[in-house]
Amino acid sequence: xxxxxxxxxxxxxxxxxxxxxxxxxxxxxxxxxxxxxxxxxxxxxxxxxxxxxxxxxxxxxxxxxxxxxxxxxxxxxxxxxxxxxxxxxxxxxxxxxxxxxxxxxxxxxxxxxxxxxxxxxxxxxxxxxxxxxxxxxxxxxxxxxxxxxxxxxxxxxxxxxxxxxxxxxxxxxxxxxxxxxxxxxxxxxxxxxxxxxxxxxxxxxxxxxxxxxxxxxxxxxxxxxxxxxxxxxxxxxxxxxxxxxxxxxxxx
Amino acid sequence: xxxxxxxxxxxxxxxxxxxxxxxxxxxxxxxxxxxxxxxxxxxxxxxxxxxxxxxxxxxxxxxxxxxxxxxxxxxxxxxxxxxxxxxxxxxxxxxxxxxxxxxxxxxxxxxxxxxxxxxxxxxxxxxxxxxxxxxxxxxxxxxxxxxxxxxxxxxxxxxxxxxxxxxxxxxxxxxxxxxxxxxxxxxxxxxxxxxxxxxxxxxxxxxxxxxxxxxxxxxxxxxxxxxxxxxxxxxxxxxxxxxxxxxxxxxx
Numbered sequence: 046x047x048x049x050x051x052x053x054x055x056x057x058x059x060x061x062x063x064x065x066x067x068x069x070x071x072x073x074x075x076x077x078x079x080x081x082x083x084x085x086x087x088x089x090x091x092x093x094x095x096x097x098x099x100x101x102x103x104x105x106x107x108x109x110x111x112x113x114x115x116x117x118x119x120x121x122x123x124x125x126x127x128x129x130x131x132x133x134x135x136x137x138x139x140x141x142x143x144x145x146x147x148x149x150x151x152x153x154x155x156x157x158x159x160x161x162x163x164x165x166x167x168x169x170x171x172x173x174x175x176x177x178x179x180x181x182x183x184x185x186x187x188x189x190x191x192x193x194x195x196x197x198x199x200x201x202x203x204x205x206x207x208x209x210x211x212x213x214x215x216x217x218x219x220x221x222x223x224x225x226x227x228x229x230x231x232x233x234x235x236x237x238x239x240x241x242x243x244x245x246x247x248x249x250x251x252x253x254x255x256x257x258x259x260x261x262x263x264x265x266x267x268x269x270x271x272x273x274x275x276x277x278x279x280x281x282x283x284x285x286x287x288x289x290x291x292x293x294x295x296x297x
Numbered sequence: 298x299x300x301x302x303x304x305x306x307x308x309x310x311x312x313x314x315x316x317x318x319x320x321x322x323x324x325x326x327x328x329x330x331x332x333x334x335x336x337x338x339x340x341x342x343x344x345x346x347x348x349x350x351x352x353x354x355x356x357x358x359x360x361x362x363x364x365x366x367x368x369x370x371x372x373x374x375x376x377x378x379x380x381x382x383x384x385x386x387x388x389x390x391x392x393x394x395x396x397x398x399x400x401x402x403x404x405x406x407x408x409x410x411x412x413x414x415x416x417x418x419x420x421x422x423x424x425x426x427x428x429x430x431x432x433x434x435x436x437x438x439x440x441x442x443x444x445x446x447x448x449x450x451x452x453x454x455x456x457x458x459x460x461x462x463x464x465x466x467x468x469x470x471x472x473x474x475x476x477x478x479x480x481x482x483x484x485x486x487x488x489x490x491x492x493x494x495x496x497x498x499x500x501x502x503x504x505x506x507x508x509x510x511x512x513x514x515x516x517x518x519x520x521x522x523x524x525x526x527x528x529x530x531x532x533x534x535x536x537x538x539x540x541x542x543x544x545x546x547x548x549x
Binding site for chain 2: 135260
């Protein structure tokens with residue numbers, strides 16, 4: 046897509062484009078150090094500001110990152126592949142496996158923070174779950190850490206009337222997790238809807254996910270439906286966009 | 298999610314959080330003018346820089362936007378809901394409808410740029426389509442405009458050996474589009490895979506999509522497979538994240 050035929054690109058843009066191509070072609074690999082400002086000045090005969098701007102372009106795109114005192118490096122982008130449909134198949138949670146285990150291949154994805162509480166339902170949650178004004182919800186807030194880096198915040202809402210007294214109200218929901226427990230309670234999830242958006246993180250999200258500058262978040266809002274069409278869970282997830290590829294496989 | 302119990306937030310953050318809550322609660326609606334720097338200074342007893350920073354937070358998150366000389370306004374977020382699975386069902390393109398028509402409800406989504414060319418296959422495309430080194434591809438580049446604003450760039454790659462001589466090599470592919478033509482050629486798409494990522498736009502993408510500062514793009518890479526499992530099309534899409542919600546509905 047690089048418009049190599051366009052000679053009217055500003056100098057910093059040309060340098061950024063050629064570095065990007067070198068990264069995409071594999072000349073610079075994940076974690077490699079890119080040429081610094083001095084090298085770019087010498088190679089391209091440009092001023093320091095131009096060299097700096099070129100590197101900024103790649104940092105803004107999330108392709109490269111500065112490391113203090115060491116230079117600018119190709120960002121280590123080894124995302125999780127999150128298979129949207131397979132991971133939620135009943136074969137997964139119906140056999141006592143965590144749905145998260147489907148994502149991770151040979152890597153370590155851990156929950157490092159869990160908070161479970163009973164709260165008044167936020168308005169948009171109450172509307173979707175079709176709750177009365179004074180119905181409360183069980184709120185499960187979790188943070189997931191991959192290879193030591195926080196990658197995902199998940200906040201799950203379930204009607205208290207459905208989950209009261211079950212392991213869903215505990216930090217550890219047991220084998221197969223929330224969906225296996227919902228099935229035991231007579232609310233087996235049979236259908237899911239996932240809505241995906243993307244935006245820049247709030248400062249709080251950026252802090253909780255240790256997100257580098259110039260990296261957006263992906264928001265996934267999932268609704269789980271029981272057999273009678275009743276929505277039984279809303280799960281609002283905030284993903285570090287540099288850590289995830291979402292995949293959906295389906296027939297025509 | 299706002300941590301109202303955290304009194305150690307910086308002042309600008311508290312102001313930004315309270316404005317965000319007012320927007321989310323509907324106190325300020327889409328297109329409404331937010332309090333300006335002078336108002337925020339008076340209301341919260343803060344310096345101009347603090348008021349400015351608070352508004353910057355909301356602009357960076359894509360919730361608000363500056364209009365020259367008029368102030369800061371709640372961004373008009375009326376996204377397209379792109380139903381990933383239904384839109385690609387055979388009932389759609391098999392009956393002569395454009396798959397894009399599934400997205401738009403009562404709005405106008407138009408292609409304002411089409412370029413079709415025969416090109417050497419980019420390496421990653423050749424690998425997925427399982428092409429020989431000297432096989433070429435038909436490349437269809439389109440830009441889609443919603444209500445007058447560009448929202449989507451789509452570049453589709455198909456093996457020349459499959460599509461040569463068909464309407465797929467024309468700007469107008471006819472009723473039902475590329476997929477209906479592939480079916481006529483004996484390569485009916487029966488399975489799709491969509492991979493979704495998000496990052497900040499390149500300057501070129503930002504220009505082509507007229508993207509406001511602080512708005513990421515969503516990348517959707519779709520592969521279409523024929524009956525024998527052969528991949529017959531790769532479509533690389535770049536979406537203005539402020540213009541889209543992607544939705545996937547599926548069974549457990």
